[in-house]
Amino acid sequence: MRGVTMSLLMFMISCGMRLLGINGEPQVPCFFIFGDSLSDNGNNNQLNTTAKANYQPYGIDFLDSIPTGRFTNNLTAVDIITKKLGLPWLIPSFANATMGANISSGVNYASGGAGILPETGKNLGQRIPLDQQIKNHVTIIRRPDWNTDEHKCLYSINIGSNDYINNYFLPSNNQTRQLFTPEQFAELLICKFRLQIETLHQLGARKVVLFGLGEIGCTLAEIALYGPSNGSSCVENINSAVMIFNDKLVSLVKEFNVNLTDAKFIYINSTAVQLTPLQGFKVFNASCCMVRADDGLCVAGSRPCDDRSEYVFWDYFHPTYAVNALAAGSAYEAQGSPDAYPTDISHLVKS
Numbered sequence: 527m528r529g530v531t532m533s534l535l536m537f538m539i540s541c542g543m544r545l546l547g548i549n550g551e552p553q554v555p556c557f558f559i560f561g562d563s564l565s566d567n568g569n570n571n572q573l574n575t576t577a578k579a580n581y582q583p584y585g586i587d588f589l590d591s592i593p594t595g596r597f598t599n600n601l602t603a604v605d606i607i608t609k610k611l612g613l614p615w616l617i618p619s620f621a622n623a624t625m626g627a628n629i630s631s632g633v634n635y636a637s638g639g640a641g642i643l644p645e646t647g648k649n650l651g652q653r654i655p656l657d658q659q660i661k662n663h664v665t666i667i668r669r670p671d672w673n674t675d676e677h678k679c680l681y682s683i684n685i686g687s688n689d690y691i692n693n694y695f696l697p698s699n700n701q702t703r704q705l706f707t708p709e710q711f712a713e714l715l716i717c718k719f720r721l722q723i724e725t726l727h728q729l730g731a732r733k734v735v736l737f738g739l740g741e742i743g744c745t746l747a748e749i750a751l752y753g754p755s756n757g758s759s760c761v762e763n764i765n766s767a768v769m770i771f772n773d774k775l776v777s778l779v780k781e782f783n784v785n786l787t788d789a790k791f792i793y794i795n796s797t798a799v800q801l802t803p804l805q806g807f808k809v810f811n812a813s814c815c816m817v818r819a820d821d822g823l824c825v826a827g828s829r830p831c832d833d834r835s836e837y838v839f840w841d842y843f844h845p846t847y848a849v850n851a852l853a854a855g856s857a858y859e860a861q862g863s864p865d866a867y868p869t870d871i872s873h874l875v876k877s
């Protein structure tokens with residue numbers, strides 16, 4: 527008799543947990559997103575910049591094929607993570623938050639062309655650098671309609687690519703390259719980034735996801751610009767410069783986890799996801815959309831490839847949704863230790 531009651535109870539508990547999962551009780555009440563075009567969901571739409579994606583064919587696989595300002599054919603990696611967290615809707619852009627969007631689940635401040643350094647991306651026009659994204663966050667959490675506890679939110683920061691693409695390795699920035707070795711430049715970025723993350727911590731960030739940079743020297747844009755290195759299909763001096771930044775970012779995460787004991791920080795290894803024919807990819811050396819020669823973004827109104835899930839690159843810089851889905855999956859639930867350090871997002875939100 528006792529045994530039967532116990533097993534019934536166990537059954538009910540496990541059913542209850544299942545139902546909770548199905549009903550989509552979110553794993554965090556809110557999600558704040560900082561970054562560049564990899565995360566931007568429309569913040570650049572009204573800015574005077576060439577770095578915008580609110581025209582076709584961007585978003586062709588998004589709900590009703592609407593171009594929202596996302597720099598890909600469907601959802602970005604942070605959008606997919608938002609869904610995995612069970613949040614009720616995609617996080618609104620800051621631009622929309624100032625126009626009445628519901629901010630109760632968080633806000634996305636990311637801006638195409640933006641970097642850790644304020645001057646990064648000025649060659650493209652207006653953008654919202656990380657310092658300003660943090661100021662915009664202050665505006666949000668001081669608003670009377672912000673009534674969630676920001677200490678309970680998840681924070682994602684994916685930035686730094688433009689500090690290399692649209693600053694250090696910009697051909698015209700040879701002065702910067704003469705002044706700073708890749709080691710010194712990475713140190714400069716980390717020094718600034720450390721202060722920015724500390725500010726976010728002071729503003730209540732307690733669960734923070736820091737994305738490492740991808741192999742920027744393997745993007746079609748950089749290969750077109752500099753040519754592949756001897757014995758490689760990528761621009762290896764760019765990759766090695768970026769990996770110095772990544773190594774320093776891992777050290778920063780370790781330091782923060784020691785010093786700031788009321789918070790948890792994780793590093794996502796963006797180079798860990800293997801893109802091979804095994805995942806269904808067939809085209810690695812061409813973009814799905816036809817691109818503009820001057821900036822590598824899609825030609826407005828052009829017809830993209832049909833078999834988008836077979837392409838790694840959507841335009842000359844940005845991955846397709848198929849790649850974003852793999853990246854988001856590995857950030858959320860890491861397959862092995864190099865994918866996420868010291869843990870992945872699914873464990874971070876439970877801690």
Ligand SMILES: *[C@@H]1O[C@H](CO)[C@@H](O)[C@H](O)[C@H]1NC(C)=O
Pocket residue numbers: 574575651
């Ligand atoms: C947009 O930026 C360009 C280049 O920075 C500038 O020449 C142009 O006047 C700006 N347009 C507006 C409407 O501000």
Ligand SMILES: *[C@@H]1O[C@H](CO)[C@@H](O)[C@H](O)[C@H]1NC(C)=O
Pocket residue numbers: 587588600601847
């Ligand atoms: C676009 O993303 C949504 C949400 O992840 C997915 O359900 C849909 O299948 C995707 N569309 C295409 C054509 O891949």
Ligand SMILES: *[C@@H]1O[C@H](CO)[C@@H](O)[C@H](O)[C@H]1NC(C)=O
Pocket residue numbers: 567568594595618619622625
């Ligand atoms: C922003 O808000 C406008 C007006 O409410 C809406 O049409 C648009 O879809 C929103 N954009 C995004 C990216 O959410």
Ligand SMILES: *[C@@H]1O[C@H](CO)[C@@H](O)[C@H](O)[C@H]1NC(C)=O
Pocket residue numbers: 628629630
């Ligand atoms: C925003 O969404 C939350 C959660 O669904 C809801 O409780 C709240 O009333 C909404 N706020 C507005 C202004 O619509």
Ligand SMILES: *[C@@H]1O[C@H](CO)[C@@H](O)[C@H](O)[C@H]1NC(C)=O
Pocket residue numbers: 697698699700701
């Ligand atoms: C640096 O760039 C400027 C402008 O693009 C160019 O005039 C100059 O020759 C370059 N200097 C070196 C040392 O490459």
Ligand SMILES: *[C@@H]1O[C@H](CO)[C@@H](O)[C@H](O)[C@H]1NC(C)=O
Pocket residue numbers: 756757
């Ligand atoms: C490329 O590498 C090969 C083998 O390491 C070497 O023989 C060749 O000289 C290199 N070419 C250039 C342009 O550096």
Ligand SMILES: *[C@@H]1O[C@H](CO)[C@@H](O)[C@H](O)[C@H]1NC(C)=O
Pocket residue numbers: 720778781782785
């Ligand atoms: C951690 O604390 C040490 C010793 O006080 C300090 O040198 C270091 O800068 C701190 N690091 C961070 C990321 O706060």
Ligand SMILES: *[C@@H]1O[C@H](CO)[C@@H](O)[C@H](O)[C@H]1NC(C)=O
Pocket residue numbers: 772773776795797798863864865
């Ligand atoms: C990231 O993943 C790659 C590929 O698995 C691995 O070589 C590299 O060491 C990892 N980086 C870190 C910082 O863990």
Ligand SMILES: *[C@@H]1O[C@H](CO)[C@@H](O)[C@H](O)[C@H]1NC(C)=O
Pocket residue numbers: 811812
């Ligand atoms: C891509 O690689 C394939 C073979 O691997 C080759 O036939 C094709 O010309 C390449 N395309 C570009 C744009 O380099």
